[in-house]
Amino acid sequence: MTLVKRIEKLKKLIDEKDRIDKIKNQMDDAEKFSKTLKKLIDDLEDLKIMNITYKKIEYNQDINYNYNKIVGRCLEIKKEKSYDDMNSKAYNVNFEILELKNILKDKWKEKLNNMVKNKKQEATIIDLLESTDYMNKLNKYFNNNKEKYPIKKIEYDLISELIEEIEVKFNSLDLTESISQTIRKITHGEASLSDLDKEFLKWVKFNNYSDKIKISF
Secondary structure: OOHHHHHHHHHHHHHHHHHHHHHHHHHHHHHHHHHHHHHHHHHHHHHHHHHHHHHHHOOOHHHHHHHHHHHHHHHHHOOOOOHHHHHHHHHHHHHHHHHHHHHHHHHHHHHHHHHHHHHHHHHHHHHHHHOOOHHHHHHHHHHHHOOOOOOOHHHHHHHHHHHHHHHHHHHHOOOOHHHHHHHHHHHOOOOOHHHOOHHHHHHHHHOOOOOOOOOOO
């Protein structure tokens, strides 16, 4: 074999190796592209569930706008042909997804806290007068679900039903504002003799609450 033919054969081998290396790199990029895209889709699906759940609880225009913006950016990323460009954009969008997830979690915790907080005083009064256990139920639900999001609809329905039950029960007591204020003071240990007026004492006697309402000075 002449030197020229040997050189030509060597060139072909080098070209073949370059072609194989190029194919291998393309396959590696395709695999990385697939993994990055899968993570992006999985994260977006989680965010979608969280957003849908929160919309059922309370509509927030800013959150919904940011969610739709993220969805649009994800659709653009899927069209990228360069792995480096796609990976860079996916990284930024993943950060935005995480940020919005945290916002939704904080909003849920705030919403749940307000729901429970607004009924604690009523629950305390009902427990005092009717020997119920509403306060413990509220606290248990809050502690079990404050870090749990997205919450299942059945769980949200449970707290909604409990709050509605407390409202109905409290309204059925038919307390005047003056009597409500006196009971609140008693439950906080802030009542004085001047709070025990004729209206309050008459109400206690009429409803047989004298054994349930304890006052210490």
